[in-house]
Amino acid sequence: MKYNIADLLPHENILNFHVGVPVLPSWVEGSLTLMIGAGDLNQGGIPNVKAFPSFDVYACYPWDNSGSLRENIKEFLNMPNKLLCFLDFTKQDHLALFTELFKEKFRVIEGHGSHTPHLKAVDLSFLLEEGGKASNIFERSANVSSVSMVKEWLKSPYISYIGNGHLFDVDEKGVYKAVSAETKIELSALYRDAIRKVNCSNMQIHVEEDYLHMIDTWEFEECQSVLTGLLYEFETPVNMSGTVKPFQSSWHMYLRPELIYTKATPKFYPEVLEKYIAIHGIDSQVIRLNMIRDRIYDDIQQKCVFPGKAKYNTYRREFAKIKIDG
Numbered sequence: 001m002k003y004n005i006a007d008l009l010p011h012e013n014i015l016n017f018h019v020g021v022p023v024l025p026s027w028v029e030g031s032l033t034l035m036i037g038a039g040d041l042n043q044g045g046i047p048n049v050k051a052f053p054s055f056d057v058y059a060c061y062p063w064d065n066s067g068s069l070r071e072n073i074k075e076f077l078n079m080p081n082k083l084l085c086f087l088d089f090t091k092q093d094h095l096a097l098f099t100e101l102f103k104e105k106f107r108v109i110e111g112h113g114s115h116t117p118h119l120k121a122v123d124l125s126f127l128l129e130e131g132g133k134a135s136n137i138f139e140r141s142a143n144v145s146s147v148s149m150v151k152e153w154l155k156s157p158y159i160s161y162i163g164n165g166h167l168f169d170v171d172e173k174g175v176y177k178a179v180s181a182e183t184k185i186e187l188s189a190l191y192r193d194a195i196r197k198v199n200c201s202n203m204q205i206h207v208e209e210d211y212l213h214m215i216d217t218w219e220f221e222e223c224q225s226v227l228t229g230l231l232y233e234f235e236t237p238v239n240m241s242g243t244v245k246p247f248q249s250s251w252h253m254y255l256r257p258e259l260i261y262t263k264a265t266p267k268f269y270p271e272v273l274e275k276y277i278a279i280h281g282i283d284s285q286v287i288r289l290n291m292i293r294d295r296i297y298d299d300i301q302q303k304c305v306f307p308g309k310a311k312y313n314t315y316r317r318e319f320a321k322i323k324i325d326g
Contacts, residue, residue: 109137124261155190239300
């Protein structure tokens, strides 16, 4: 990094993953709050770290805009018991080091801005403590798709990732044109049908119940955001659940639909198994359930998303066979 900050570094509370292997200061404990994408630029003319003082840890590349990085560091040095991390989350060695240092130490993780390099759900699961929450975890798409293509996606029996990017239409002469209000109304109806369908089929990510009751009032862009959140089901590990609901982030002025992840250990119902064992002993059913449970924990540790989800579905089917009588 060739910024004018050499006189401010090194500092024990500034962890630079671009140089060497960072070490956590001795005062750092768990249950921290993290903002990704803050600590180097300005928010409305105010350094990020000053604009968001409630966070314990700031993580950024970093970038610099007319001395903004130096302003943030100088402000940061006057803030006790906080950490500023410089890293590239797209580099696996940086992410691995960061995860090793902060494993299960965060109760809140929030992405700053619309184009922050957000973490995948499986990576978040290693950083969050049990019950911890993460928001603004997916990129606000800047892609452009045609109306006809989106209609095909929405009518498909298997709805894949759509995104919440911009749309364009084509007239009868093949000329691009803006999407009309009438077309948005038509698309909104298709989106609502898709949302109801996906929300019912999902196992881990759902629309908040009270919010879903308002579905017929949602504008087109709102429908886009809600469906995008629901479709993260496919990459959500078995120890994470998600809720799509109106949410106001620390950096945004208004409520908007957001996917909120929560870390939650899968339910294995040990108290029910204990009652069963007290009556029937450790039989073949219990041995099989324990084996499946152990393999699920192995998949979680190895970041095997789909195998873990499949095994948990098997566990629930096998558990349903357990009968406590006598």
